Amino acid sequence: MCSSALCMICGRRLAVSTCPLCGRLMCVECSVQLDAPVRVCVECFRRNSHLGRRGLLALLREPRGMDEAARLALRVIPTPGRVT
């Protein structure tokens, strides 16, 4: 395990945590705190912004909901070169 992992979103700052939704390393600047220990990356936060903080927290607390959120997140990721 590397103790000085870089944030996978900005690639510049040291990661402080991993996003529970996409599993990427994220730094303080690239993450949003939902509740005391719970943080998600800004991208997942934006992607699920329609749920709000409470909705996201509810998803993270339920294993099934988390799976759903991950699937949802994957579906909404814009893929370059693909015209929709």
Ligand SMILES: [Zn+2]
């Ligand atoms: Zn970052």
Ligand SMILES: [Zn+2]
């Ligand atoms: Zn994420």
